[in-house]
Amino acid sequence: MNSIDDFLILLRDDLGLPVTGADVGAGLDRVPGWDSVHLLSLLALLERTTGRALPLVEALEAGSLEEIYALAVAS
Amino acid sequence: MTGASGSERLVESGPATLVELHREGRLVREYPGVRQLLAGASDAELARAGQLLARLDPGEVAAEHPAVPVVTVAVTGHGTLAPLLPPLTVELARHGLLLRPRLGDFDAYVFDLADPCGELYRADLALCVLDPMVVFDEVPVPWGPEDVERVARERIGTLAGLVARFVESARGTLVLNTLPLPRRFAAQLVDHRSRARLGVVWREANARLLRLAEEHDRVVVLDLDPPAGEGVPVVEPRLSQYTRTHLSPALLAAYAREIGHLARHRAGQGKKALVLDLDGTLWGGILGEDGPDGIEIGADGTHRGGAHHAFQRVVGQLASQGVLLAAVSKNDPEPVGEVLRGHPGMFLREDDFVRVVANWRPKHDNLTELAEALNLGVDSFVFVDDSPYECGLVRHELPGVAVVPVSGEPALHIEALLRDGWFDAPELTREDVTRVAQYRDELVRKDFLDSFDSLEEYLRQLRVEVQLVEAGPAEVARLSQLALRTNQFNQTTLRLGPAEVRALLDDPAARVLAVRAADRFGDNGVVGAVFTHRRGDTVHIDNFLLSCRVFSRGIEQTALCAVLRHARAHGARAVRANHRATPKNTKVKDFYPRNGFAPVTDDGTTVTYEHGLEVLPVPPAHVHFTEIPGDDGS
Numbered sequence: 001m002n003s004i005d006d007f008l009i010l011l012r013d014d015l016g017l018p019v020t021g022a023d024v025g026a027g028l029d030r031v032p033g034w035d036s037v038h039l040l041s042l043l044a045l046l047e048r049t050t051g052r053a054l055p056l057v058e059a060l061e062a063g064s065l066e067e068i069y070a071l072a073v074a075s
Numbered sequence: 076m077t078g079a080s081g082s083e084r085l086v087e088s089g090p091a092t093l094v095e096l097h098r099e100g101r102l103v104r105e106y107p108g109v110r111q112l113l114a115g116a117s118d119a120e121l122a123r124a125g126q127l128l129a130r131l132d133p134g135e136v137a138a139e140h141p142a143v144p145v146v147t148v149a150v151t152g153h154g155t156l157a158p159l160l161p162p163l164t165v166e167l168a169r170h171g172l173l174l175r176p177r178l179g180d181f182d183a184y185v186f187d188l189a190d191p192c193g194e195l196y197r198a199d200l201a202l203c204v205l206d207p208m209v210v211f212d213e214v215p216v217p218w219g220p221e222d223v224e225r226v227a228r229e230r231i232g233t234l235a236g237l238v239a240r241f242v243e244s245a246r247g248t249l250v251l252n253t254l255p256l257p258r259r260f261a262a263q264l265v266d267h268r269s270r271a272r273l274g275v276v277w278r279e280a281n282a283r284l285l286r287l288a289e290e291h292d293r294v295v296v297l298d299l300d301p302p303a304g305e306g307v308p309v310v311e312p313r314l315s316q317y318t319r320t321h322l323s324p325a326l327l328a329a330y331a332r333e334i335g336h337l338a339r340h341r342a343g344q345g346k347k348a349l350v351l352d353l354d355g356t357l358w359g360g361i362l363g364e365d366g367p368d369g370i371e372i373g374a375d376g377t378h379r380g381g382a383h384h385a386f387q388r389v390v391g392q393l394a395s396q397g398v399l400l401a402a403v404s405k406n407d408p409e410p411v412g413e414v415l416r417g418h419p420g421m422f423l424r425e426d427d428f429v430r431v432v433a434n435w436r437p438k439h440d441n442l443t444e445l446a447e448a449l450n451l452g453v454d455s456f457v458f459v460d461d462s463p464y465e466c467g468l469v470r471h472e473l474p475g476v477a478v479v480p481v482s483g484e485p486a487l488h489i490e491a492l493l494r495d496g497w498f499d500a501p502e503l504t505r506e507d508v509t510r511v512a513q514y515r516d517e518l519v520r521k522d523f524l525d526s527f528d529s530l531e532e533y534l535r536q537l538r539v540e541v542q543l544v545e546a547g548p549a550e551v552a553r554l555s556q557l558a559l560r561t562n563q564f565n566q567t568t569l570r571l572g573p574a575e576v577r578a579l580l581d582d583p584a585a586r587v588l589a590v591r592a593a594d595r596f597g598d599n600g601v602v603g604a605v606f607t608h609r610r611g612d613t614v615h616i617d618n619f620l621l622s623c624r625v626f627s628r629g630i631e632q633t634a635l636c637a638v639l640r641h642a643r644a645h646g647a648r649a650v651r652a653n654h655r656a657t658p659k660n661t662k663v664k665d666f667y668p669r670n671g672f673a674p675v676t677d678d679g680t681t682v683t684y685e686h687g688l689e690v691l692p693v694p695p696a697h698v699h700f701t702e703i704p705g706d707d708g709s
Contacts, residue, residue, distance in 0.1 A: 012098070013094050013097065013098065013123075013127075014123050014126060014127075015126050015127075016097060016126055016127040016129075016130035017130075033130065035157075036157075037157035037158060037160070040155075040157075040158055040314065040318055040320065041126055041158070041161065044324055048119075056313045056314075056317055057317065060317055060318070
């Protein structure tokens with residue numbers, strides 16, 4: 001996963017979320033089709049894709065998809 | 076799938092095609108093809124597909140595809156259980172089923188099990204997902220094994236009481252599970268004596284849970300020790316701590332897989348026959364090239380021969396429980412017969428198979444003919460082959476056949492075969508154990524038929540005897556099995572579990588009649604059932620079932636005539652019966668009209684027929700019938 005576009009593809013093709021670039025910065029409660037289960041699925045998926053453990057507490061407390069992406073790609 | 080090109084693509088990369096369908100917004104429309112897209116998918120691909128499929132609205136899918144069987148699954152339990160829904164969705168989809176999920180509130184299992192008006196009581200399958208925290212959430216610190224014992228006893232005692240209440244009035248099957256013991260608890264006890272004691276206490280608690288399945292025939296308890304023992308992680312500590320998801324995603328996926336098997340059985344789609352390739356599957360090497368002495372098979376200490384022998388023993392074990400075995404092999408028949416009859420290394424013998432087909436024709440043609448000869452749907456077959464080409468071709472030509480590809484590593488054959496619980500059933504019946512002999516008799520009957528010029532003469536010589544008896548407790552398991560497994564001669568596809576059959580036996584307004592049959596070749600046992608109830612002066616046939624083994628011998632007409640005669644003799648003015656059309660029961664569409672019934676209503680799927688009992692049909696002359704008790708024959 002090298003870019004926010006890869007992240008969007010993952011959200012769409014692996015989680016089935018109908019998201020666009022406009023949704024990544026919005027609050028999670030405004031992401032179409034989003035609920036807390038997606039968060040769990042997304043975190044598991046990111047760990048599988050990146051091969052690294054996410055800081056789970058921060059990820060669970062993230063306010064937007066963009067913040068989650070930043071956590072996933074942070075070195 | 077639409078179009079041949081789509082079908083060809085999916086054999087190569089089904090899961091990728093599924094993602095494409097999702098992107099194009101076509102998953103709802105193409106749902107019936109999803110089953111095939113998922114055949115052979117890896118665990119990771121199934122996980123991904125589950126996420127996509129779980130986003131679909133089951134109502135929309137059901138509306139667009141009324142023929143897809145819907146299974147309502149209600150989920151309750153202790154922790155966060157929403158993550159179970161994607162794996163459940165995909166596991167049902169793999170079997171051609173549609174999940175209608177009903178998820179209870181967090182940690183609401185006590186309430187849900189006690190609420191007769193809730194979703195749990197109406198579901199086909201009610202899942203109460205238990206986890207170790209059911210106990211450890213209540214254990215104080217510091218704790219010892221005795222604290223765990225006390226809490227476990229209380230929790231399971233409460234559960235046992237709730238289960239007893241549940242099975243009294245719920246309609247479906249309740250699924251519980253054993254509690255795996257994560258190391259993080261055992262390791263908190265520093266002395267080995269206490270640790271051993273914890274092991275005892277914990278296993279006793281699980282044994283109590285497992286016994287609930289012995290006490291109630293509508294309760295299934297999944298034992299999670301086997302998957303945990305194979306290395307499926309029990310807990311993901313972060314998810315458990317932060318999100319109250321106390322079973323790991325991998326264990327939930329394994330759990331969902333088992334639920335898929337139960338749902339398949341519940342929907343009447345259990346598999347009945349295991350069809351095996353020979354070269355590379357049942358033995359190593361190629362018989363045609365290596366000769367009978369060159370193939371690898373036997374318990375004589377050679378590595379590959381031993382692995383194939385071990386596989387044959389597992390196949391034999393399945394066959395002993397009613398799974399029909401057949402072999403379909405690209406070989407000349409003579410050497411195959413020679414090996415099956417006389418090779419010292421073989422565990423399976425010719426007699427273990429209902430039929431051995433060795434020729435050079437395409438395997439899917441052989442499978443189709445075999446299904447016809449056995450009077451089974453080809454989709455009740457499980458096909459095992461080591462050739463990716465043969466597996467792909469059968470999958471493509473016969474999408475309903477469950478294909479189990481095995482590799483060139485025979486030590487892995489057993490796991491491949493058992494992975495999907497193809498033949499899982501809640502319990503075995505006497506008929507299961509004798510099934511292989513019954514089907515062999517059936518093939519002898521067919522040969523016997525071929526020796527006659529006329530069907531009538533054949534039937535006369537067959538000396539069919541039919542008995543219609545009031546069913547009792549001894550018939551419950553078999554009648555439920557017929558109701559769950561019979562697809563072709565099943566007038567309404569009303570699926571009944573053992574408890575539902577038992578409830579009908581106890582209902583004074585209902586009658587459950589078991590059809591027994593025998594002929595010159597042997598006793599067929601209980602081959603059918605008629606479920607009726609009486610309201611006023613009308614007898615209603617709620618369902619009529621007959622095993623596909625014994626169609627078209629006059630047994631069905633004989634039983635129906637007896638029911639009509641009995642109704643009239645007991646003052647009824649009419650007999651009503653329903654036919655609900657399914658893709659599989661077209662053969663019996665005209666059964667009622669052919670026997671003097673007239674249609675009364677037709678809502679597009681269900682036709683209600685009525686017989687006025689003025690002129691009763693005449694039962695076939697070749698059948699010797701024993702009257703139902705209480706029938707005065709007038």
